[in-house]
Amino acid sequence: MLVATVIIIIRMEKLMSAVLMTSFFSLIVSSIFMVLDAVDVAFTEAAVGAGVSTIFFLAAIAIVGRVSKPTQRKKQILPLAIVLCTGAVLMYATFDMPRFGSPDAPAQQHVVPRYLNESMAEVGPPNIVTSVLASYRGYDTLGEVGVVFTAFIGVFLLLGAGTRKSGIERTANPVAGVESMRQSIVLREVSDLVIAPVLIFALYVQWHGDFGPGGGFQAGVIFASGIILYALIYGIVPAQKLIPPRKLAYLPAVGLLLYAAVGVYGMLMGANFLDYDAVAHDPLHGQHYGILIIELGVGITVAAVMINIFFSFSERSL
């Protein structure tokens, strides 16, 4: 099924349908993640791959045009040969891989048993993914948030994210067909029904990440998709009145700094950077507060970056 979808994507010349197939592909992959026990990952893939990234692709092809020219036959042969050779070599390499699902594979040794056995006593949250993400590997996550922030800076510099002064006076439609979208009663009523639960669900995912699947990354993306839905249905101008782009541009930095500030606070209280044991009197409480605050920082950064990127793309397509 997955392979069939990809082959369809390869053959599509209309970009619009290729993008929609990519979205479908992400949805299938996320259900496979679900089957493979990776609930947090499935959650993220569904929100990001099938949601936000599709919107970005659509916004981009609204600017650059929808049809890609077919490749000449001659030019297809060399890539095909390279791909087949590489694939064959990789297939050969899989024979040395540990068998799927085996508990004694190298990936299951080393640090993982400690995470599984000790994290309840050392960090606290029942969701081990959250405790590894936010506490054991806090540096990594700080770095990832930094990368998201850097990508946002890049888009901001390339496209001038939403800071044009004419933004408010303009009445034209940012994305093609927005006017008709607003008039379509079904779309408007359904989105009215959906937007508020989406935002509330984002907050639930944000604060419930310790116990169930969820956390700052997912919550940020879901929150952003609620706002993006509003902007798609009602137009970019009301959305920018709701969230002024100039203020929004500061929020990614605020989230990242909030994350780093927790680390520095831990240092001031006498522990290591991003060690939350010293944040409160009791180490477990400290871990709990630390994780909550840095997840909030992650959520703010991710949501603000996604909304910013969407605004800058749709301003370009005017």
Place this chain on the structure above:
Amino acid sequence: MIAGLFNYWVVIILMMAGLYIVMSSRHLVKKIIGLNVFQTSVFLLFISMGKISGGTAPIIADGFTAYSNPLTHVLILTAIVVGVATTALGLAITVRIYEAYDTVDEDDIAEMDIENENKETAVSTVVAKNT
């Protein structure tokens, strides 16, 4: 024996399909779609490696003893979000290329570059002659 490797083979097929899209298509947005497919295959590889047969999602609850590997989940979870941010960066660059060249077709861009270069060398030889 074969069943134990099936997941990895699907991953390789997807990876190669993504690579093929990147190499063979001329449209820059489609190349980014190819990169996305490639990236997703890597995600699938990691998650497959983290799975334990008979395990459950790594959320501690009574009555379960085997949990799948939380570490790979963490790595991929953040990689997905970073991936969408970098995809957006790639699309932004594509949009700028479109504004500069009025096309996002790789071959057309290369042709225009060669033409521009020829013009520039022509101009510079004229200047050199005049001086």
